[in-house]
Amino acid sequence: MSARRWRLAAAAAAAVVSTACGSCAGDGRIPVVIYSPHGRDQLTLLEHAFEAGRPDVDVRWLDMGSQEVLDRLRFERVNPQADVWFGGPTTIFDRGLRDSILAPYRPAWARRVDPRGVGPDDAYFPVYRTPAIIAFNSRLVPRSKAPHDWDDVLAPRWRDKVLIRDPVASGTMRAIWGLMILRGMRTPGDTAPGMRWLRRLDGQTRSYTLNPAILDQRLARGEGLVTLWDLPDILISRAKGMPFDYVFPRSGTVVIDDAIALVRGAPHPDAARAFIDYVGSAEAQLLAARKVYRLPARKGLSPDSVPDWVAEVERDMVVARVDWATLARETTGWMSYWDRHVRGSGATER
Amino acid sequence: MGVLLALVLAWLVVYPLLLVLVEGVRGGDGWTLEYVRAFLGRATEWRALWASIWISLATVALSALIGVPLAFLLARYDLPGARILGTLVALPAVLPPLVGVLAFLFLYGETGFVSLLVQRVLGLTDPPWRLQGAGAILLVHAYSMYVYFYLFTRAGLATLDASLVEAAASLGAGPRRMLWRVTLPLLRPALTGAALLTFMTSLASFSAPYIFGGGFRVMTTQIVATRLNGETELAMVETVSLTLVALLALALLRGSRADDSLAGGRKGAAPAAVPIRRPWLRVGLAAAGWGLAVVLLLPHLTLVLVSFVPLGTWTIEPIPPAYTLQNYVTLVRDPVRARPLLNSLWLATVATGAAVTVAVAAGILSVRRRVPAGRAIELLLALPWAVPGTVFAIALATAFSVHAPWAGRVILVGTLWILPLAYLVRDLPLTSRPILAGFRALDPALDEAASSLGAGRWRALRRVTLPLLRPALMAGASLAFVTAFGDFVTSIMLYTYDTRPVSLEILGSLRQSDVGVAAAYGVVLMVISAAVFAVGAERGTGG
């Protein structure tokens, strides 16, 4: 009797394993694996749209932070699993380039984007532009009372009302931090004014949240009123019903070039190239702009086809001049210093 | 045979860690102590390490303060509903790591139910507290880890020989003296075991300090921050430092043989439950017990509640304004979203089966045949326990991303097998602890009897040893399964498209602010885990 039970348990276990593994094998389509921080909504959208035009390709994506993409590709260098790295600031792609995990590919739309965002030797190309913004809870803060520039966030009214996404873990935040340090520089390498500014911001900060979901949740529930974040995420959350609004800092914001690249040793390079070509096409750029609030990197889209919000953004946005080379070179050191010496030290200063 | 098993285990458990050690002292060109020096020279590193240590010690103290009295109360006194209560208070063990922490936020966060309630009742304008920093971490730790003390103490009390207690009473020992001189010393193996487990779990804990730490850093979050910042080698050194602390703790406490408490042989009859005669005391204690159970269940209930909240509808209201089944429908309808659940099921099943097999083999070799390599085998099996999951993930990813068969390294990164392997390593201590203890408690004469009755090794194992080990097998297997099933910290580094597990799907939903779907996954995870535990406990003890 007990022997029968054992056999039953073993059979059940075998069944679980085999049913799961039965679906491991594909359905004959060419799988393209994409590592991306863009999130389920956007990835599903592009997956379906692309597959509609290429029924022989099965787009598979794994959703993870852009730093994780880098980490993962580094580990997998010997046995690449991914075909495409889709998303993340070009600064991180630069690190990937140094770790030789990228393969050069010049997409069909290569000439349509700003060449300043293109990686050396065609290693990566920008697909979206992601501006940093100041966001706030629109139910609790009227637009007129919201901070309108970076320095406004340091005003006493926002003391303990600022929520910050953990800057070490986020490409957007790293870019904002870099901007703050760069714009404070009077002589090259002089980070002191920027760090002082960040220390004051730290004094205003209610908490650093390590997860965008929790940031959204806390901002929506009014646990904090203001945050520094990126435009598409705020627009998406707003579209989903969150009480969010944003302003472009008057003195100019940093606009991150969000890139795409072919992975070196990609198992299915041809399909991967096709996907990259698709993402930068006018059709896909407009789709992403309309459905998931991605600001196209592609120039020359016909004005009546782009959604209104894009036009609005182009009108309101002030872009700061940023020395990207310095940023790429120095950010690691700056972040490390900030993490060790500035984080948590603002409260004692104020 | 013994040597072979020891070698395989060393290859799986020690070798990857050694490789990490090597990475820590190797720069781009040759050997360097640069990163070690960088580590030693930074006050923040020391602060993080010290924070890890004191948080873990405080967690042990707090968990013991909750778990031990609770176990005494429920095991020794005859309270109304003590049986159900006994099960309920063990439930924190099935709260999935990521969403469990989230549930705390919804409860005790600045706008959480409990916080708002307290705020209203006291008429405060500001939230009564902030769920942040060391205090918040300790709260979450104590909540989730007192279970170890509770379970170990209960098991210890159950195997405590009543005659010893009676003997002490007959020698005139009062209740207080009895507790300090007889009961607690007899429970020492159980208590040391629980303390060690709690310390290790707390040292390795990631989600709680990650979400609630704020500026407060422990080593696990420090490692992640360093890695995210691209300082890989420094992260390796940090990893090594954390491992050393864990090994030190293991070495210190192992001297007192913390084994054999959970599945140890029951020699005498356990003392009968003491009836409480004074009615008001009885009612008071029962009420306190049930009150506690409610508090302990609040996170679970919160998670269930949140899983019914449609996206974006719950903002500044204290209670969700709308409810829907949509989150669950999403789970089952979309095959792409149902896959992670299946993945986790088969991954956990494979890892559990392998871990049980290894533990049984170790039991046969080390306890039964007393092979010379036995001590090494047991140490290797206990080791992964002392090594935080993040560390192991890094170590495995490092070791198995190089093709060098002569050095025992093959490419497993990016394949289907790295994740079951990682789960297996993490499961080894969980299965081998009870199973080795079970082997020790088993009369070796039974095995000899079988062979003198003409049963070959296989038949003796199948018909005698395994059936007799069933409680230990079940205990180990259910613990291993649940751990692998909900694993997050190891998976996040090693999963592939084909093996993406539930926890990563939860993380993905959270990244999309899809808290409802994340909670729905969490509820499914919780229910399956609870069911596995229940089956394990019932099959383990029932006739």
Place this chain on the structure above:
Amino acid sequence: MSAYLEVEGLTRRFDRTVAVDRVSFGIERGGMLALLGPSGSGKTTTLRLLAGFEQPDDGLVRVEGEDVTRADPVARRFGMVFQHYALFPHLDVGENVAFGLESRRVRGTELARRVSRALGAVDLAGYERRRVGQLSGGQQQRVALARALAPEPRVLLLDEPLSNLDPALRERTRREIRDIIRRVGITTVLVTHEQDDAFDLGDRVAVLRGGRLEQIGTPDELYSAPAGAFVAGFVGRASSIPVQLLGLANRGTRVRIEGAEWEIDAEPSSNGHPLGERLLMARPESLRLTPPGPGAVPGTVTARRFTGPAALFQVRTEAGATLEVLGQPTAAAVGERVGIMPSRRAGGGIYLFASDDR
């Protein structure tokens, strides 16, 4: 013509101890040998060597002329009854008994028939579906016996079969075991530290001490002609006292014992020097109490214990030795000064051994 079961020079060493030291013996088919010895003398180890659970460092085990020294327990086809029975707690009585038969591929009705026959043989017919834990100690003992006998082993091994039973049950169970084994006619080796068990169950008894075989023989031989002081003291009661061997007398041997001179009916134990120090061992019934006087060893009665019609006196001699003497209950009182003489009754009971024999 060699014995059915033969053991030659069997040796087993553990780290520091030699648990079994060059032990040799043989048993005829159907014979019953009892291994007797104090705790730690190597009895269990010897039995485990026979069963194949331990591997000898040296020596041979043969059964029916076949060398099984290195054969594993399964191949030997020896049955064993363990000290704590080792019944399988998760199986019922019938399944326990069937276990060995199933190993030998006995199936179906034949299996059921043989299980019930085995249980019938130990007076437990109809107990098949009982759980092992519900049985009394004696019943468990018999189930263990039935289980060991059911597959019809070549040799039956019993480890301390009676040590777990209370004294009242002990005697009865001993008789039952003996009857069952006699009826089956199986060659048996049993281990015990109780002389009564050994003498009652074994047709021959082997006395072990420190891993060595001291003497092997029938109970009679062991009692009346112990090969050494150890056997004399371990088998039956005997007290010892150092003496001087003076020489041979016409009817035995002359010794000086604490100033008195005795003529005793004992071999002078001529190993070593012909004259000088010897150890005298005397069974209580071979000594008698007299008033103090010439020829008697003087001493003081320190204790008196009644054993039926006679009493056992403990007498402390002036040199400090203690002798046990059987006598009339009224022969002396505690504290009284008495003399001790050899009993007048002829025929043994007093032995001389080399003085370093103990």
